[in-house]
Amino acid sequence: MPSEAIRTTPSWTTKQAEAFGLLSNRPRVLLYGGSQSGxxxxxxxxxxxxCLTFPGLRILVVRQRRQHAKESVWHETLLGDVLPRYAGAWSPNYTDLFVSFVNGAEIWVSGTDEKERIDKVLGRGIGGVYLNEVSQISYTAYTTIRTRISQKVEGWVARLVADCNPPAPTHWVHKVFIEHIEPTDGGKLHAARYGSLLMNPADNLANLREGYLEDLDELPDAQRRRFRDGEFVQPAGAVFSEYSDIECPIEKAPDCEQYVVGVDMVTYAAVLVGFQRYTDGSRIRRKVYVVDEWQQPGTIAHEANTAIASKWGRYRYTAYIDHNLGEAGTREFDNSRLARKGPGSVDAGISELQTAMHLGDFHVVDSCSLLRYQLQNYRRDEAGVIIKEDDHLIDALRMAVYSISAGRVINVV
Ligand SMILES: Nc1ncnc2c1ncn2[C@@H]1O[C@H](COP(=O)(O)OP(=O)(O)OP(=O)(O)O)[C@@H](O)[C@H]1O
Ligand SMILES: [Mg+2]
Structure with missing residues (x-):
């Protein structure tokens, strides 16, 4: 490492020194804990x-969404905090979010919502990956990336490192890194390959603004335990925890016997959903496949119809639209009806989705990254009321699912 390039020596916290030890000794490491803990x-x-030590080494830094990775790890930590001390040893590419070191090593920053970019980097082979806020990353994306750490660099041991504020104890991150269990089949993992370390804001006191810890003291119980104490707690009010805890999006949906499009006519968000019936004892159930998503805020009904028809027309769908424009909406939309509505229909739609998730009948195609993000973050407030934030695709999905089933499981006659 060109030590003359280091302008100042940072003072690491005791916990960070412990983290460096773990990172040096284990190939798979999770640093978890409260916010702002270093x-x-x-x-x-x-x-x-x-990178400075191993010429040619390629590292990939990934977060669920590229934009978030760009704002936090890329901008604040990599370019803002860490690299300025190594001036002269690297140069950045702001368009593709990577840094090249003079010895040929590279650090790439990306998001799982940018599959093509990630595939390009993975295709060249990487020697290490950092999954930032790993609890937001699907188990499928994790396993895909894990199996692609293939670059051989003399003297370097391939590494997978992750960090997060602890999610629910049922989340795949807890299963893999804490329990050392494969979350989908319950098999045992090689515990000796894994390391984890709890790091809390109290461990990073020297670098926090005054009053930060006191602010955390005032958080509601579950959030305080999570963001101050670094405990794995079931996030309060998560509606689809069963889906998000072990999220396994599929590459491609199978052909289905029926296709439905749900359209939220307020924000112009739509999903294409395939349904496939099967029998379960005396019941007929449906497998639900979310095939694609579309969103175009600020458009008008006529344009939305044209866009959706050209994108999904080959599926011969029925569209269920919300009541915003009344019957006039159905006249603008090909093959459309008003979505089923009524007292309790929101909860009924949610419960329908929860049932499908519980039975393993609910699948989302990997490329539906906005919907997947919304499903993970869909919450009720303390009074049990759904928080209307980032939920337009879920509204469209609820309408599609509830409209064709009307909340009933159909008995075989
Ligand atoms: N050794 C250090 N010297 C100086 N500042 C530090 C040091 N370690 C961390 N910091 C600062 O403390 C703050 C929190 O650090 P960091 O972002 O690494 O925490 P985090 O645990 O990843 O937080 P979050 O959970 O919010 O992602 C940042 O402003 C960072 O620059
Ligand atoms: Mg962080």
Missing amino acids: KTRAIVEFFVRA
Whole structure:
């Protein structure tokens, strides 16, 4: 490492020193804990040093959404905090979000919502990956990325490092990194390959603004335990936890016997859903496949219809639209009807989706990244009321699912 390039020596917290030890000794490491505890800074520093030491090494930093990765790890930590101390040893590419070191090593920053970009980097082979806020990343994306750490670099041991504020104890991250269990089949993982470390804001006191910890003290119980104490707690009010805890999106949906499009006519958000019936004892149930998503805020009904028809017309769908424009809406939309509505229909739609998730009958295609994000973050407030934030595709999905089933499981006669 060109030590003359280091302008100042940072003072690491005791916990960060412990983290460096773990990162050096285990190939799969999770740093988890409360917010602002120095997790990201420690991991980025570790990988920057690795790049300076191992010529040609390629590291991929991934978060669920590229935009979030760009704002946080790329901008704040990598370019803002860590790299300025190594001036002259690297140059950035702001368009593609990567840094090249003079020895040929590279650090790439991306999001799982940018599959093509990630595939390009993975295709060249990487020697290490940092999954930032890993609890937001699907188990499928994790396993895909894990199996692609294939670059051979003399003297370097391939590594997978992750950090997060702890999610629910039922989440795949807890199963893999804490329990060392494969979450989909319950098999045992090689515990000796895994390391985890709890890091809390109290461990990073020297670098936090005054009053930060006191602010955390005032959070509601579940959030305080999570963001101050770093405990794995079931997030309060999560509606689709059964889906998001072990999220396994599928690459491609099978052909289905029926296709329905749900359209939210307020924000112009729509989903294409395939249904496939099967029998379960005396019941007929449906497998639900979300095939595609579409959103175009600020458009008008006529344009939305044209866009949706050209995108999904080959599926011969029935569209269920909300009541915003009344019957006039159905005249604008090909093959459309008003969505089923009534007292309790929101909860009924949600419960329908929860049942399908519980039975393993609900699948979302990987490329539906906005819907997947919304499903993970769909919440009720303390009074049990759905928080109307980032939920337009879910509204469209609820309408599609509830409209064709009307909340009933149909008995075989
Ligand atoms: N050794 C250090 N020296 C100086 N500042 C530090 C050090 N470690 C962390 N910090 C600062 O403390 C703050 C929190 O660090 P960091 O972002 O790494 O925490 P985090 O645990 O990843 O937080 P979050 O859970 O919010 O993602 C940042 O402003 C960072 O620059
Ligand atoms: Mg962080």
